[in-house]
Amino acid sequence: MVWFGEADGPTTGRGEAEMTTIKDVAARAGVAPSTVSYVLSGSRKISEDTRHAVQAAIEELGYHPRASARTLRSARTRVLALAAPRVPGAYRAIDGRFAIDVTDAARGHGYDVLLMTDSDGVGGLRRVARSRLADAAVLMAVEDRDPRVEVLHELGFPAALLGHDDHAALPWTDLDWEAAVALAVRETVAAGHRRMLFLSSAEHEVAARRGYALHGLDGARRAAAETGADVRVVPSHRDPDVLARRLNEALTARPVATALIVQHLILLPRLLDAVAAAGLRVPHDLTVVLVGSLPDELGTRHLPRIDLPVAEMSTAVARLAIDAIGSGRDDGPPSSQEPAGARASSRPSDAPHHLIQPQLAGPVIAPPPD
Amino acid sequence: MVWFGEADGPTTGRGEAEMTTIKDVAARAGVAPSTVSYVLSGSRKISEDTRHAVQAAIEELGYHPRASARTLRSARTRVLALAAPRVPGAYRAIDGRFAIDVTDAARGHGYDVLLMTDSDGVGGLRRVARSRLADAAVLMAVEDRDPRVEVLHELGFPAALLGHDDHAALPWTDLDWEAAVALAVRETVAAGHRRMLFLSSAEHEVAARRGYALHGLDGARRAAAETGADVRVVPSHRDPDVLARRLNEALTARPVATALIVQHLILLPRLLDAVAAAGLRVPHDLTVVLVGSLPDELGTRHLPRIDLPVAEMSTAVARLAIDAIGSGRDDGPPSSQEPAGARASSRPSDAPHHLIQPQLAGPVIAPPPD
């Protein structure tokens, strides 16, 4: 309560900040608290006069509703939990990128994002879900039989996935990796190349049957068949030395390949070193095309590539997560219009999803030397 | 309420999830709700028997306290708002990196992190602060007369900064840029180099009197004086072409420099291109030392460098923000022990801060050719 000084204007004092509530606003406007609530929510017809009185009182008192009270009452937090993987010592630039973009996308739907690392395994997600700190979760880098998925399922907590592995029956979004690699091959062929290498995902990713790894291989095979080009698959490896050795063998083998399509980008610098060590200059002697690169990433700017559609995926996954929250609590029509560049997959899946079509970016693909 | 089926075990149903409250636990344990609360908070002595009964009931019902109710009651969210800058079209890898690390650090103090982008300017921060979605804020990339700082000040909202500009009177943490550049120069001299270039921050950063820019220049000057080495400052520029031109001039000037110390890393790939274009190979013809690089970043691995202490800064800023929340609500002693590698600055400042000392990383600095 205020004993002296003007009663209007937001309190500027620190710490002692008297909280102004809906009741204060009601008193000042000479109406009932519920009337203020209705003005705010718009869920009831209010006369012009009272509405203005209430608006004025809100301005004068600098009132803002308390999120915790709303949540307690409505059982909705308007918060999304974003679970980023945290493999100790292995930060991936992609994680931070998605964190930012998903946050932007969620805001577009009126949601905030609570960022969570996987540092304590499944504990954080369980805690957030059970304490109802968020209405739904977005999971990054889901693995086969991911314990986080189990937990969410057990708790009945709504969620959506960034990336897809054909396993979890949860809504998901992903780049169409098959189409992406196929596009890279076709465009490379269109530039005049007849013999090329495809550096696929690392062996352990294929063994784990990761979706992107398998679909990428499928795309290479399909495009090779379609174009009649000679596409040799070089399986990547998480050990940089193994990768360098394999690459060197492939690059020096006869007949010589004039292009290299790369899906396994984590070790790109090492890879380029290996290319240089083989005496090849890019793009003069060898054309390098990237698949799944980060948009605007320094160091890949000068190469033709198919970027990971981070923005589209973020938009889509936010939407999927929010749609999963409650059947009758949507902002609008569930999914009347698909996001641009996305379409429903023809592959079997019982969960909603957005498969995003690849797009070529960067400089044009150089023709082979002659 | 449950009419049929067993009454124990967490509800696995979706959507209809009956929420179990402290009352349910009390009923099942045959005690009063307040007793359950006391068992949870430990703020009162409870007999072994009742405590066990309550614990058992909690387990059986799968009870977990509702965050919104706690917050409404206690006026504490145990959430930190992390404001990441969002210059449209200019995502910086550092932002995502800090987001992850600050989240980890905050969890260490029992706090979660609400990630906010600056996409709607100051609006998001104001909204979060006023709706009491968080207890304090962490601001990244604060600028001179940053509107976010104004808002926080006006609302009396606790905050801490990642980086420092000598302006805002808020707690902050930063790498000691002066010491960092000085260290780079000294170590380069120790490797045998006598003439080197220092590519400082971009001109507009210096003009804006950014702390890191000014302190970096100070460090170069100081180390040059101390070692007697010839350190020529090359001001960087945000335009890559201008940067390339300046660098080329400096690299080809006589007497020739044998080392290049780089603080302006954003355009590193372009910079290395310019070096190569000048016919110089790294490190054979020219030693390149980085200051303020991201830890574990691909593409900088092969260069000697002083990494930005992301982990230490994140730990420190989380601590500072939490300490700023309330004077009587700490987890423990305010700041009895400083984090490793940090120390109070001798520079004037009335706000608490952690200046972090630089550390050399990466390969050893190569000697000059000859």
Next chain:
DNA sequence: CTGTTAGCGCATTCAA
């Protein structure tokens, strides 16, 4: 068109 009232789930004061 607006006011009154009853909780949402929890922590805490006062009684016992």
Next chain:
DNA sequence: TTGAATGCGCTAACAG
């Protein structure tokens, strides 16, 4: 050592 009662701020069901 424990229980009963109150209210945090807000929304919605029920009156007028």
